[in-house]
Amino acid sequence: MSPAEETQIAQSARNGWLLATPSLIILALAAVGPLLIVLVYSFLAPGEYGNVEWMFSIDGWRGILWTKDIFDEGKFILADAHLTIFWRSVKLSLMTTAFTFAVGFPTAWFIATRSPRSRTMWLFLITIPFWTNLLIRTFAINEVIRNEGLLNTILLKIGVITQPINMIYTDGAVFVGMTYVYLPLMVLPLFAAIDRFDMRLLEAAYDLYAGRWQVLRRVILPIVRPGIVAGSILVFVPALGAYVTPRILGGGKNMMIGNFIELQFGQGRDWPLGASLSILLLIVVTAALLLYVRITGRESAHG
Amino acid sequence: MADRAFSTARLPGFSAIAIFVFVALYLPLLMLVFYSFNSGKAIGVWEGFSLDWYGTAWANDAVKAATLRSFGIALTASIISTIVAVMAALGTTRRRAFRGQTFIYMMINQPLMVPEIVTAVALLIFFAWIKVNTGYQGIGYIVVAHSAFCIPFAYLPIRARLEGMDRTLETAAADLYATPWQVFYRVTFPLLLPGIIAGMMLAFVTSLDDVVITLFVKSAGQETLPTYMLGQIRRSVSTEIYAISTVLLALTVAMLTAFFLLTRKKD
Numbered sequence: 246m247s248p249a250e251e252t253q254i255a256q257s258a259r260n261g262w263l264l265a266t267p268s269l270i271i272l273a274l275a276a277v278g279p280l281l282i283v284l285v286y287s288f289l290a291p292g293e294y295g296n297v298e299w300m301f302s303i304d305g306w307r308g309i310l311w312t313k314d315i316f317d318e319g320k321f322i323l324a325d326a327h328l329t330i331f332w333r334s335v336k337l338s339l340m341t342t343a344f345t346f347a348v349g350f351p352t353a354w355f356i357a358t359r360s361p362r363s364r365t366m367w368l369f370l371i372t373i374p375f376w377t378n379l380l381i382r383t384f385a386i387n388e389v390i391r392n393e394g395l396l397n398t399i400l401l402k403i404g405v406i407t408q409p410i411n412m413i414y415t416d417g418a419v420f421v422g423m424t425y426v427y428l429p430l431m432v433l434p435l436f437a438a439i440d441r442f443d444m445r446l447l448e449a450a451y452d453l454y455a456g457r458w459q460v461l462r463r464v465i466l467p468i469v470r471p472g473i474v475a476g477s478i479l480v481f482v483p484a485l486g487a488y489v490t491p492r493i494l495g496g497g498k499n500m501m502i503g504n505f506i507e508l509q510f511g512q513g514r515d516w517p518l519g520a521s522l523s524i525l526l527l528i529v530v531t532a533a534l535l536l537y538v539r540i541t542g543r544e545s546a547h548g
Numbered sequence: 549m550a551d552r553a554f555s556t557a558r559l560p561g562f563s564a565i566a567i568f569v570f571v572a573l574y575l576p577l578l579m580l581v582f583y584s585f586n587s588g589k590a591i592g593v594w595e596g597f598s599l600d601w602y603g604t605a606w607a608n609d610a611v612k613a614a615t616l617r618s619f620g621i622a623l624t625a626s627i628i629s630t631i632v633a634v635m636a637a638l639g640t641t642r643r644r645a646f647r648g649q650t651f652i653y654m655m656i657n658q659p660l661m662v663p664e665i666v667t668a669v670a671l672l673i674f675f676a677w678i679k680v681n682t683g684y685q686g687i688g689y690i691v692v693a694h695s696a697f698c699i700p701f702a703y704l705p706i707r708a709r710l711e712g713m714d715r716t717l718e719t720a721a722a723d724l725y726a727t728p729w730q731v732f733y734r735v736t737f738p739l740l741l742p743g744i745i746a747g748m749m750l751a752f753v754t755s756l757d758d759v760v761i762t763l764f765v766k767s768a769g770q771e772t773l774p775t776y777m778l779g780q781i782r783r784s785v786s787t788e789i790y791a792i793s794t795v796l797l798a799l800t801v802a803m804l805t806a807f808f809l810l811t812r813k814k815d
Contacts, residue, residue, distance in 0.1 A: 367570075370573075380778060395591050447557060
């Protein structure tokens with residue numbers, strides 16, 4: 246490397262850092278930095294009226310799974326209520342991911358096989374809900390399924406039912422809501438993968454006497470796998486941390502982990518527990534993202 | 549050839565599912581729009597066209613204040629995040645890779661990866677501490693928080709635009725004795741402008757949509773439109789929310805259309 250080139254690199258780095266500094270300051274102040282404080286808080290003792298006592302304690306972390314026995318001071322028992330919430334969060338997120346894939350894949354395929362002109366229109370139609378306020382979309386579902394909502398009103402009017410069906414404030418309602426709000430996140434990466442798919446491979450497969458099911462399973466799905474992984478991660482990650490949708494459609498009883506975290510900073514008044522739950526959620530989400538990087542990285546390395 | 553590929557690409561049932569998905573995506577939203585013009589209150593019962601709910605919403609001082617606050621925050625946060633994102637994009641694009649570049653990417657994209665509730669809790673703790681120590685209770689906390697999570701949304705379109713730009717124009721300008729500042733102001737900036745506007749619009753919409761982080765960061769009396777709406781949904785639902793939703797929906801569609809036109813590649 247010539248000295249001139251070395252100066253060029255050094256200058257490039259200096260200017261790069263200099264220009265990125267304002268962004269980095271804002272992000273350190275209001276995004277990354279505060280996360281470190283959460284980590285610290287997860288190892289402090291809870292204060293009496295919220296906040297924390299400044300002394301080291303693992304009560305926050307222990308509180309994730311165990312709770313103090315109210316009858317026997319100093320004894321800890323497994324916190325069933327917490328486990329129920331974790332299980333509901335994981336179950337609903339996985340169900341949402343699976344179902345958005347089941348209907349999102351045909352949708353993405355449909356868009357990718359349109360003529361170039363109408364394809365833009367269909368893509369635009371998927372993008373609008375994607376950018377529409379999540380609160381409004383959840384509210385829309387709320388208005389369809391609540392007891393005095395559109396669905397019950399119509400069913401009552403045409404006489405199919407005599408009593409409104411109670412759909413809202415159930416796990417099912419949260420599932421429907423999350424599927425509705427996160428579906429575009431599945432369709433868009435699937436579309437990107439299918440768009441690159443060489444349709445001539447289909448002809449080759451059919452020429453070699455593959456049936457439709459075989460073509461789908463042995464040709465299409467393996468090739469568009471990076472898109473499947475991307476879509477699944479993009480749906481699973483926000484679903485696991487969902488707050489607004491379970492709050493509106495699940496009511497107070499059908500909490501997910503996001504609502505449970507909020508509870509610790511509100512009525513629960515256990516900031517260290519809330520902090521350790523936040524870190525736990527962050528770890529799970531980061532693990533999912535790393536898995537994604539590994540899978541897609543390996544695939545691009547091979548092909 | 550294209551025709552044959554098209555027919556083999558047909559998979560049974562896929563089109564039907566796709567159409568169902570589009571109908572299911574739009575029906576609830578269109579229902580909100582439709583009933584926002586209803587003169588009655590009950591959903592599923594059409595009692596004639598009226599703009600009453602828009603009037604009710606606008607006559608409500610809480611809605612008016614929340615709307616103005618939301619737009620003020622979104623405008624400020626999108627301007628701040630776009631300015632710093634332009635700088636960061638210029639610093640990290642089209643130059644030799646340098647040590648720490650990956651770190652900068654990770655920092656900038658971090659808000660996209662961390663669950664909102666975690667950031668919200670983190671900011672609650674951090675800002676509560678600052679509030680106690682400085683006594684400042686103002687709107688600044690929300691603006692800073694929004695500016696931070698808007699940065700990646702502003703950065704990505706700007707960076708995409710920069711990467712697609714022709715470097716030789718800048719070299720030519722420099723060869724013609726333009727100072728670096730002149731090169732930026734007269735060449736780079738005008739070429740980059742569509743990306744900047746696109747980035748700013750995404751940042752604006754992102755800020756306007758935020759519920760979770762605002763909910764945790766705001767002090768008393770600092771309701772934004774989404775936090776106000778969330779509070780209303782909790783109570784008995786009023787049809788004025790339909791009107792507010794419709795306006796926000798129309799705004800999103802208008803902004804997205806503009807965004808598409810701006811970033812569309814010229815064939």
